[in-house]
Amino acid sequence: MIEWRGNVPKSDQIADAIRARIADGTYEPDKRVPSEHELVTEFDVARGTARKALEKLRATGDIYSVRGLGHFVSPPGQLAQ
Numbered sequence: 834m835i836e837w838r839g840n841v842p843k844s845d846q847i848a849d850a851i852r853a854r855i856a857d858g859t860y861e862p863d864k865r866v867p868s869e870h871e872l873v874t875e876f877d878v879a880r881g882t883a884r885k886a887l888e889k890l891r892a893t894g895d896i897y898s899v900r901g902l903g904h905f906v907s908p909p910g911q912l913a914q
Contacts, residue, residue, distance in 0.1 A: 835876065843878050844885035852895055855906055862908040866896055
């Protein structure tokens with residue numbers, strides 16, 4: 834669980850937490866990151882908030898999606914897909 838900062842959207846805070854886990858090696862390149870449902874459970878947020886966090890990570894190229902399989906950490910230097 835993270836300590837919420839009132840002036841920053843929760844989706845941004847979740848995305849930041851996942852980026853930190855990518856940076857510290859918790860989530861390695863080409864390995865799966867938590868699903869929307871898993872993020873909802875872990876962070877106690879609405880599904881739409883979890884979806885926005887994953888969309889932000891995808892838009893910045895931190896993760897990529899594989900239809901039917903989930904979201905994965907992008908290899909270093911890879912552009913957003």
